[in-house]
Structures are given as structure tokens and as C-alpha cells.
Amino acid sequence: MTTKPKFAMYWAASCGGCEIAVLNIHEKILDVDANFEVVFWPVAMDAKYHDLEAMEDGSILLTLFNGGIRNDENERMAKLLRRKSKILVAFGSCANEGCIPGLANLRDSRDIVRTAFNTVSTDNVSHVYPMHSYDVPAGEIHIPKILPILQTLDQVVEVDYHMPGCPPESDQIAGVIDLVIQVLQGKAELPPKGAVIGAGNSTVCDECARTRNVKSIESFTRIWSAATDPALCLLEQGVPCNGPATRSGCKARCPSAGAQCIGCYGPAEGVLDYGARLVSSFASVINASDPETIDRILDGLPDPAGQFYRFNLAGSLLRAGRPAWEREPA
């Protein structure tokens, strides 16, 4: 009896959209079933931590890991799956660059709890907060510890491949699955370790059908504040579109639908820091030379940190080191 190679998928701090994107490959999911033995996939099948622990190290051929590392349980699972997997793929924006939940790194992690437990509708006069370990009459019960910052998967363990997107587009997922099956059949070779898979090599602008005239702008425009021309580049119309810094692979879906690219496919090929690239792209269209005018134009971006690092904060160069409140005085 031939044994099929083993496949796993796991979600850490994520929204479930990556799983939906995988399920949206529809009948292709049957190819996964035909070519792999799915051994661990909490969303789709029985999935026990200790079953995983009992597997031999390196016995899973392919693991798609989505979600960021927000708490100690996420971290434990990342390390466990790394040990059990031959090929570990950082799947989706959260695992690769932190995604939207990575914006929490702009704040003290304790603020996450304090804010959530002191909202206008929260009845919490006695300031009760969740505790990692809590004594109830019959014993002690536990919940995971929130870590000081949200980390990407490759900040915690070694990653073999990166598949970006929030979520990765389903046709890209189907393409990667086809490739892996071909590799298994000896018809293709795996890309070099560390490669970005399931995405393009250029920018969203290169996939965007809107016309670019290399014009410059005198001010930024909030998307709700004016009608935009559906045929013309959004950035040229002043809408802060992240296309120039963002990796291609999505067919420029948002700009095609009249909305600006928000950067969910992460840094374009060769871009070391997403925000730095975007700053320079925006700077190149600003039509001003005196500091006052430049300041006035930049005031049109009310949230620079979010604008430049919306999906990428945890994975950016800014991530270096521990958060300021955790650092020891020099």
C-alpha cells in the first residue's frame, strides 16, 4: 500500500479568511484529497494537538500556516508544526507580515485588554481583566498569555516559502496546489527555498487597467470626498492608493472596483521595507518643492503609520527589537 504525503493547515491569530479562500478553490479541493493525506486541519477535520505531537518529526510534507503569533499558544503551535513539517509555508498576510492585527504593535499590548474591557457597554466597575491562570472552586483554569508584540511566522521559526495576500487569491492557491502535485509526480521542481509563491513579481500598478499619465498631485483626496474617474489612476486623482509598493498577484481587484489598493499582497519583489517604498512612491507624485506646501499636502494623509504599514507593520524593518516599554533602560 502506498502512503500519500501528509498535508496540514493551521490558523494562529487570524480571521478564517485564508481557510475560506482555500475552500473557494471548489472542486480542486478534491485534488488535495486525492494526492495528500490530510492529517491536521482544525477547520475541516478532527485535529488534536497531542496527535500532532505524536507524529514523527518531519513526517508532514506540506503545512500551510496562516495567522500571526499573538499569544503563547500560537507560538507553541508554530514551533510544533515547524518540527513536524518538511515544508512550512507562511500562508496569507498575517503569517507573512502581521496583517491588520499587526497594527496592535503601535501600542502597549496591555492596552488591547484594557481597551476591550473598558468600552462604553462594558460593565466592569471593579476592573476585572482576563487572567492567564485563574482559580475556580474546583481547580485552576488557564487561557493563553498575550505576547508583547504580534510577530510574523518567520520571526518565530524558519519558513520555507511565503505565500502573500489577504487572503491569497483562490486561483493562486489552485496554481500552487497544481505545482506541488506536479513536483510529487516528478514533473516539476520546487522553487528555491525562501521564495515567494502564488503571487506575481511586479506591482499592483502593473496589473491595473487604469490609465497612468505620470501626473503629479496638489493634494490627497479621501475616497469618500469626491467622485473618481473609473478609467484613470487613483493615485493621480489624489487617492492614496498603495499599488506602487504592493506585490502583484490579485489582478488589481480593489482598483478595478473603484477602491484604492490597501496593500494586502505585501511588499513588491525586491522591496526591503514596504512603508519606505510607499513613502518614496507618494513623494514622487507630490507636486511641490517648498516645505510648507509639502506639509500641507502630507496633512491630507491623516494616518501615516496606518497608510504606510497597514498590513506590514509586524513584518517591516520597524519590527526590530522588543517594544519600547519592555526595553531595559540603557
Added chain:
Amino acid sequence: MTQRITIDPITRLEGHGKIEIFLDEAGDVANTYFQIPELRGFESFCVGRPVEEMPLLTNRICGVCPEAHHMAAAKAADAVFHVDPPRTAKILRELLYSAFYVTDHATHFYALGGPDFVMGPDAPVAERNILGVIHKVGLEIASKVIQARKYGHTVVEVIGGRKVHPCTSIPGGLTKGITEEQRREILEMGTWAIEFAQFSLKLFNDIVLGNKVYVDLILGDIYTHRTYYMGMVDEHNHVNFYDGQVRVVDPEGREFVKYAAPEYASHIAEHVEPWTYLKFPYLKAVGWKGFVDGKDSGVYMATPLSRLNASDGLATPHAQEEYERFYATLGGKPVHQRLATHWARLIELLYAAERWVELASDPEASGPKFHTIPTEKPTEGVGIVEAPRGTLTHHYWTDERGVLTSVNLIVGTTNNYAPISMSINKAARSLIKKGTVVTEGLLNMVEMAFRAYDPCFGCATHSLPGQMPLEVTIHDAQGNPVRVLRQYC
């Protein structure tokens, strides 16, 4: 000897749910704790962001029902700018949302809730999942379910720009409209969806209601709680998913309160426990009395069943007939039996499909005016929609530039945290008694207490084996495992 039963992980709650059951010395259940071990902090880190980004940022709370967050956020952002979107934008938003409901409810029934009934609660574990269902009812039905998912997602993409995490709703309306050709295509798909919903109800009727064992199970006491019920209604007190007022009825079915979105905080408060990251909403006027049901406890439920209980009917003809048959069969309003939620969900599925057709039939759906430019100073706003798993409230405060200064969210499943905890507790107490041999059957019965609520994030299991994987470990008083029970797909 005190025993402790740990169920960890339960995976249909984003893979991060846990149940602790403590037995007393006699072997009866002393208490249960249903813990949510995760918090990502959206209410904290969304502060400082421009309010128009909220329909995009809060999508990422849940990739299973991003449409719900997208709509609640868009409505809250409209309110922040005091802008009323044009009729075309409202039609298109609700049309997208109705198609999403069809997809979401259908897959819950076929992949998650249905297998217990189609295969039977005591069916072999290996068959009690969507694959077993396909095997039993045939591939033809499976392809219908796949078709329903595809059509739903197609409408989401045509109007929302993307299949997952739609991007087109902005303060004042939408970034784009649809063409007349697209409207006709959507209408055609909706007509198919109505037939699919009717077919699903017939299947439920034949397999579940035609079987006395199931009817007894539904009507039995294990899965029954008498609580308040919440749901959004239109001006005729008919269920509406996208807009209206939130109505709450008491355990006797009498209207307790009806409030508009901005008044939510006068009626809803959230209780805190130190052993979980999720809060427990309750009715402020009644008060938090602990994990108990009845008229004196502020615990309420917000699900398909509660929406039917909280309304006077449904606005579309076929769904209204089913609504009437539902209450005639189950002995009048309100229905307290949680397992009846599966039936209620299919009735909502039919309503959503009929609403889809109604909205797509309106020529204004493809009209040219899909956005009103906001002109007023942004301040504060609340947006409420009915997410498939409960009333979803977004509340934003901004500065004069429309940058967020504070955010409050009460998310669908959160409403049901207390009732789900109570259902788990009651199922455990009913099933585990002094001297009980804990069997695999126990696991599925605990599972069924959950599954009726369709805990959010769990709908991610849209199309694969619909098993809530459970493991029960029984520890002795020293914490040593003495027995492990598992169930597999």
C-alpha cells in the same frame, strides 16, 4: 475524588475554544467553563485610523463573515458623517448581503448542522459529516450546495469587488455600481437560489420532521432554555438583516424593548469574567444574574431562531408560509428549543433568496447614482446589521477629520456567549451523572449543544467534513489523565 473533564481544542471557534467540566465527588457535574482564549485588539488599534477604512479593517475580524463587518462598519461610517446613501447603494449593499446569507446558511446546514440529522446523532463517527451526507443523499445534492456557494460568492464579488473581504462600501454609499447586464445575471442566480432554499426545506421536512426520534430530540429538555430573544425588524416588525430597529422579546414572546442603533448602549451591557477573553452581553434593564435563564435573567440570544421569535413575520411570501408552519408545528411563539435553530436557519435561507430576487428585480439596482458625497462634519455613529450568528453592533467616535478616537464592537457570536455556555452546562449536567460511563455519544451530544448556535468563525467549515472535533480527557484529582475519548471525521 474530584474529576475534571477538559475539551480542548474545540476547533469551530477559530480553533481556539476550550471547555472545562468539573465533577463533584459524587460524580455529578459541579460546573463548566467555556473559555475563549484569544483577543486581537481591534477596538484598541483601530483608534487613529481614518473611519472610511473601517469597512476594510474590520473585515479582518472574521474572514468567514466579513460581509457582516463590512456592512456594519459602512453603516456606522455613514452615521459618523450624517450621510444617507442613495437608494441604489442601499439596494446593492442589501443585495450583496442577502446573497451572502444564502451561501452562509446553506453551508451551515449541509456541512455543520445537517449531518447530525441526515446521518443521525448516533451514526458512526466516520459518517457523521458532510462526506457522509453526500454519500447518503447523492452527489447531485452536493453539486447544488457547491453551486449555491459559487453563486453567493459571485454576487459578493460583482458588488463588493472581491470574494473574501469586500472593498466597495464607503461613507455615503459605494465606490461603484453594477451594469444592467450584471443585474440580470444576479437576478437569474437568485431565482435558482429560491429553488435551492425550497429544496433544502423539503429535505429537512422529509429527513428530520418526518422522524419522530428527531422531533422528540428537538422538543426535549436537554437543549431548551427560556431566554430573551433579539433580532432586527423593519417597520412592520418583519425580520430584516441589513437595516431596521433591534427588537427584543421576553421569554413569553412579548415585546420587551425596541431600539434604534444609536440607543444600543442604553439597553445592552457586557459582563466580564476573569477566565476568558470574551465578554457576556446582557439586557441592562434586567441585569446580569449569572448563567441562568428565565425572565429575571438578562441573558438573551441572537440567532436565526431568536430573529424569528423577535419578529412578527417575514417580508417575503414563501418564507412567511414557512414561518407560519414553523410555529404551528412547534406549538406557538416563542420557540425555546435550541435545536429548532436549524429549521429557523433554513427559513431564513429562503427569505434571503427571495429578498435577493426582490432587490435584483428593482431596476434602480443598476442605477448610476451609487454614492452621496458626505458634507457634514464627522462625529459619532452606530451601525447595526444582523450577522448570520447574531446582531452585530459597530460604534465609532471620530475627530473633526474623521479619524477614530474610540471604537466599540459587540460581535455576532458574542451575544450568544452566555446562552452557549448555559447550553454546554445543561448538556453536560444532563448527560454526565453519577456512575455514567462517558461514551463517544456524549461527545456528539455536547457538540450538538454548540452546533445549533453555529458559533462564528466555525462557518469556515463551509464545505468540508462537518465534524466538531472534540476530545474529552478525564483527569483524576491529581490531574493525571485517566480516560481519553476522541472523535474523528
